[in-house]
Amino acid sequence: MKVSAIQMNMIFEEPEQNYLQAEQLVEEASKGDCDVIVLPETWNTGFFPKDNLEKYCDQNGQKTKALFSRLAKKYHKHIIAGSVSDFRDGKCFNSSYIFDREGNVIANYDKTHLFSYMDEDKYYEKGGHICTFNLDNVKCGIVICYDLRFLELVRTLALDGIEVLFIVAQWPRVRLEHWMTLCKARAIENQIYVVAVNSCGVAGETQYGGHSLMIDPWGNLICEGGDEACTIEGILNIETIQEIRNTIHVFKDRRTELYQLG
Structure with missing residues (x-):
């Protein structure tokens, strides 16, 4: 599986310009032979407008789904459309939509852990489900930014059989x-590939870090972005996962009777 990760510098509170930029970047990435294209978190709004958030949101994912359904089908690529600020059912969500090569929405995920340090929990609604999906018969999962700090969530996805974790941030x-x-x-503790796509530039008063990463199940760095906007590409050799798991028996050697997770 060859993945292109778009490290985007979005324009804060300018969704129209950000949709145009995202379209151009995906079209550029589609000229290569990648299988999957990934964008970062809340690229439509930046993270995140506190004044009139609803005004800047997509509406029930309509614009996001229309754009990436068309691009996925046109270029025959899987697209993980990062996440967008999305208004539906009277609430704002931090939502990811995943598209297959035919342009179908095959999964969606609402960020479950909201970053209270920046009051995200006061403006967005918490998601209520984990998300797995298959891309070319590879089982994948997705988390959004702050979710990364919650090892229980990622382990739950790993126990559900994912081989690739996408992190959009x-x-x-x-x-x-x-x-x-x-x-x-x-990556190491769950013996999975990690594709972690960050943004860069400034949104509000915050400087974002870039350095998007792809990491193999041994913890080796496949590729890494720098501080500025870029697209990185990496190849994930999925067949090596079982070889690694046959060497270090992390899942077989677990002692679930001793763990208390509440």
Whole structure:
């Protein structure tokens, strides 16, 4: 599986310009031979407008679904459309939509852990389900930004059989070391590939960190972005996962009778 990760510098509170930019970046990435294209978190609004948030949101994912359904079908690529600020059922969600090569929406995920340090929980509604999906017979899962800090969520996805974890984020530069460490840890402890797509630039008063990553199940870095907008590409050799799991028996050797997770 070849993945293109778009490290985007979106324009804060300018969704129209951001949709145009996202379309151009996906079209550019589609010229290559990648199988999957991924964008970062809340690229339509930036993270995140507190004044009139609803005004900047997509409405029930309509614009997002129309755009990426068309692009996925046109270029015959899977697209993980990062996440968008999305207004539906009278509430704002931080939502991800996943498209197959035929342009069908095959999964959606609402961010479940909201970043209270920046009052995200006061403006967005918490999601209520985990998300797995298949891309070319590879089982995948997705989390959004702050979700990365909750190892129970990622382990739940791993126990459900995912081989690739996609992380879409607007992770700030000031905590960039946490980003890189946690991404690597999630790959190693769950023996999965991690594709972590961050944004860059400034939204509001926050400088975002870039350094999108792809990491193999041994914790080796496949590729990494820098500080500026870019697209990185990496190949995920899925067949190596079972070889690794046959070497270090993380799942077989678990002692579930001793764990208390509540």
